[in-house]
Amino acid sequence: MSSSNFNVRPAPDRVITDIAAYVDRYQVKSDLAWETAHYCLIDSLGCGFEALAYPECAKLLGPVVPGTIVPHGARVPGTPFVLDPVRAAFNIGALIRWLDFNDAFYGRTVVHPSDTLGGLLATADWLSRTRVAQGKPPLIVRDVLEAAIKAYEITGMLALENDFTWDPGLDHGILIKVACAAVVTRMLGGTRDEIVNAVSNAWVDGHPLILYRRKTSTGSRKSWAAADAASRGVWLALTAMKGEMGYPTALTAKTWGVYDVLFKGKPFKFQRPYGAYTMENVQFKIAVPAAFHLQTAAEAAIRLHSSVKHRLEDILKVDLWAHQHTVNYLSRSGPLRNYADRDHCLQYIAAIGMIFGNVVAQDYTDRVASDPRIDRLRAKMAVREDKAFSRGFIDPKKRSNANAIRVHFRDGARTERVEVEYPLGHPRRRPEGIPLLVEKFEKNVSRVYAEKQRRAITSVCLDRDRLCALPVNELFDLLTASWAPAR
Numbered sequence: 001m002s003s004s005n006f007n008v009r010p011a012p013d014r015v016i017t018d019i020a021a022y023v024d025r026y027q028v029k030s031d032l033a034w035e036t037a038h039y040c041l042i043d044s045l046g047c048g049f050e051a052l053a054y055p056e057c058a059k060l061l062g063p064v065v066p067g068t069i070v071p072h073g074a075r076v077p078g079t080p081f082v083l084d085p086v087r088a089a090f091n092i093g094a095l096i097r098w099l100d101f102n103d104a105f106y107g108r109t110v111v112h113p114s115d116t117l118g119g120l121l122a123t124a125d126w127l128s129r130t131r132v133a134q135g136k137p138p139l140i141v142r143d144v145l146e147a148a149i150k151a152y153e154i155t156g157m158l159a160l161e162n163d164f165t166w167d168p169g170l171d172h173g174i175l176i177k178v179a180c181a182a183v184v185t186r187m188l189g190g191t192r193d194e195i196v197n198a199v200s201n202a203w204v205d206g207h208p209l210i211l212y213r214r215k216t217s218t219g220s221r222k223s224w225a226a227a228d229a230a231s232r233g234v235w236l237a238l239t240a241m242k243g244e245m246g247y248p249t250a251l252t253a254k255t256w257g258v259y260d261v262l263f264k265g266k267p268f269k270f271q272r273p274y275g276a277y278t279m280e281n282v283q284f285k286i287a288v289p290a291a292f293h294l295q296t297a298a299e300a301a302i303r304l305h306s307s308v309k310h311r312l313e314d315i316l317k318v319d320l321w322a323h324q325h326t327v328n329y330l331s332r333s334g335p336l337r338n339y340a341d342r343d344h345c346l347q348y349i350a351a352i353g354m355i356f357g358n359v360v361a362q363d364y365t366d367r368v369a370s371d372p373r374i375d376r377l378r379a380k381m382a383v384r385e386d387k388a389f390s391r392g393f394i395d396p397k398k399r400s401n402a403n404a405i406r407v408h409f410r411d412g413a414r415t416e417r418v419e420v421e422y423p424l425g426h427p428r429r430r431p432e433g434i435p436l437l438v439e440k441f442e443k444n445v446s447r448v449y450a451e452k453q454r455r456a457i458t459s460v461c462l463d464r465d466r467l468c469a470l471p472v473n474e475l476f477d478l479l480t481a482s483w484a485p486a487r
Contacts, residue, residue, distance in 0.1 A: 012196050012248035015268055016203070019154055019178070020195040022274040023186045028149050033276035037145040038464045040103055040152075043284060043437055044114045045077055045461070045479070046444035047102045048095030050361065052078050053447065056220055056339070057098040061091050072129035074122040077479035078448045085126040089180075089234045093118025093227025099361045100223070100343050101289035103282045103425070105152070106399075107160030107271070110292060110325075111172045113152035113278060115226035119180035119234045120147045121472075123187055128473040139187075141475060142468035147183045149279045154179040156278025161269035168262040171210045173229030178202045180233025181240075188241050197246030198237045203258050204250045205232065215332060218341045271396070281399070284425030286436050288359035291344045293326040295423035297403035301353025303418050304405060308354050312373055314409045318381040320350060321404040321419075323389035331383040339364040350405060351377040392421065401426070438462065448481055 028034065051057045062081050074088035075081065076095070083091060093115060096102050102114045121144060128138030155175045164170045181202040185195045212221040240246070251258045252267070259265055288298040297320070308315065322331070332345040342348045342364040351374045352363045362368060392400035404419035424433045441461070445454050457478055460467055467475070
């Protein structure tokens with residue numbers, strides 16, 4: 001008998017078992033990780049509150065079938081919806097991600113680890129309510145923060161040394177799905193074998209293309225794709241808990257595994273073992289809602305506002321310098337057709353910052369984009385790569401994300417070259433950034449809730465010890481609101 005036909009089920013792939021072992025056993029001891037996880041949670045909730053005002057997001061919320069009743073269902077913060085955990089994961093995830101204002105992390109792949117929070121929060125609330133109904137204690141918010149640290153880490157470690165976007169052309173949502181499948185299975189009480197089954201199914205699942213984030217095809221799916229991935233991860237975890245089998249060589253199987261099908265046979269690389277590195281080094285978006293690599297461009301443009309606001313018609317040329325990733329993916333000329341197109345355009349964001357002295361979510365709407373000054377200024381912009389910026393971007397000791405701008409006037413005068421190396425939400429700028437992140441959260445809470453409820457929410461959410469000890473279902477009861485979709 002040919003050995004190649006001998007039907008022996010192999011041991012699970014090391015990458016899959018490493019994830020399962022980490023989720024199952026790792027004890028988080030980093031005070032910085034716990035502190036940062038708290039800020040990630042409140043910032044993500046705040047992003048969701050702001051997104052409620054946008055009709056294109058609001059239309060996607062709620063149950064699949066109107067009027068569906070789910071016993072002990074998960075709440076969707078800022079709304080009255082009570083949903084099953086899979087649908088709630090999509091709702092919460094879409095709110096967090098919609099305005100592109102949630103945290104980010106990058107290596108060879110750019111990821112938004114807080115995209116996992118939709119799955120974690122929905123599961124935690126539903127599970128807590130179910131346990132209370134059974135006379136058991138609910139999960140507390142500290143349990144969610146621990147789950148978040150681990151979900152962030154899985155996402156970040158896979159992203160550091162592996163390019164999921166350029167060669168296979170996949171969206172980073174694949175990593176959100178894998179992380180949610182692993183961590184949610186553990187939240188549900190799954191064994192290590194059940195985590196392996198869930199993760200393997202996440203790897204063999206269908207994966208979305210990055211098409212909807214790239215230039216002429218950029219569209220609104222980029223704002224709900226990760227929510228879709230998180231909800232799928234929750235579903236795969238629930239399925240694993242019912243005893244559904246896994247596929248141990250999902251990555252390494254010859255011909256049909258992920259490596260051969262999508263990565264030309266190349267295995268994943270890892271820079272470091274799983275720990276709390278991603279959470280400790282996550283980068284917040286504090287200054288503006290925009291693509292991650294454009295945060296420093298917005299800061300530079302805003303600094304130039306006072307020098308150019310009265311001389312817009314006198315501008316001859318605008319030089320912009322960026323690292324290679326920004327030049328390749330976010331430098332765009334010609335028509336910008338929708339919100340998603342605009343918040344991923346370097347020239348558009350630079351123009352908005354210089355004209356208005358600020359960049360807010362409303363600046364990507366058709367109404368603001370119709371201002372003729374914006375496209376006139378965009379047409380005068382020349383983008384080039386700064387090699388030092390590109391080196392700093394990939395240097396693990398720097399992890400910078402720089403942009404620079406200089407404006408030239410018709411009379412020969414020019415501004416200084418305004419360069420911003422690290423965005424406001426970078427770990428190197430934590431002392432400066434965290435007070436503004438808290439201010440961002442408080443502002444977003446006030447968008448949704450009346451004064452009494454607003455005070456109650458901010459009081460508990462800004463007190464980390466008190467928040468960590470709070471049952472998840474009680475937090476979500478506090479975040480429930482009467483709400484009508486924006487029109």
